[in-house]
Each structure stands twice: as C-alpha cells, then as structure tokens.
Amino acid sequence: MTLEIQMLACLSTGHVDEQTARELDALVENPLPTAARDVPDIWQGQIVAERWQQYGWFVWVRSPGRDAMPSSLRACLTLAEAAGATWIQFDRYCAPIDALQVHDW
Structure with a gap:
C-alpha cells in the first residue's frame, strides 16, 4: 500500500x-440535500x-x-489548482497574497 x-494551499x-x-x-452548518448536486447553477x-x-x-x-461559483471563490480555486494543490485551507490568520483580490469585511 x-x-x-x-498538497494543501x-x-x-x-x-x-x-x-x-x-x-x-x-453550507457547513446546513449542507444542501443531495438532489442539489444535480443542479449546475447551485454551486453550494x-x-x-x-x-x-x-x-x-x-x-x-x-x-x-x-x-456558478462567486468570482472570488473561483479565483482562489483556479490559483490553487494551477499550483498543484488538492485542498485550500482558508484561514483568517494566513497573510493575503498579491495574486488575489482582498475583501475587507
């Protein structure tokens, strides 16, 4: 075996x-029903x-x-995929990078 x-970004x-x-x-608190996975316009x-x-x-x-995803999430996934990552760990303590837009909320 x-x-x-x-790899995790x-x-x-x-x-x-x-x-x-x-x-x-x-989404994490209340996952959508399995049937929603068949609807391409429902990214959640x-x-x-x-x-x-x-x-x-x-x-x-x-x-x-x-x-169908919001552009900010799509940009993160695209960047991570291009770098060879399988997962993204979004962490509020991780420093922002120049390659992606930063949203102040």
Whole structure:
C-alpha cells in the first residue's frame, strides 16, 4: 500500500468576499440535500467544504460547479489548482497574497 499525499494551499479568508464567506458558513452548518448536486447553477450543492475551527474552511480544489461559483471563490480555486494543490485551507490568520483580490469585511 502506498501512502497518498495531497498538497494543501493556505489562503486568507479575506480572498473570498463577505457574501461568499457567509454562504460557506451556512453550507457547513446546513449542507444542501443531495438532489442539489444535480443542479449546475447551485454551486453550494456541488462544493466540498468543511469548517476549519473558527478560522475559516477547507475546500476541495476540484469541487464541481465552478462556473456558478462567486468570482472570488473561483479565483482562489483556479490559483490553487494551477499550483498543484488538492485542498485550500482558508484561514483568517494566513497573510493575503498579491495574486488575489482582498475583501475587507
């Protein structure tokens, strides 16, 4: 058996806009029904996300439905994927990077 290793990108929660942050919080607290995964315009039903303590979220970079996602989240996923990451750890204590817009909320 071979140990599988995946790369994690750490990004500031400030790289997602306030509305998207609220939607990620709501999604983690109350996941949408499985039927929502079949509706391409409902990005919240297609993303794989989990809470990172009280600091942010873990998001699977290859979550489907990217076309329907808010632009701030889509930009983060695109950047992380191009860097070879499998997951993003959004952390409020992670310093923002120049390659992504920062939202002050």
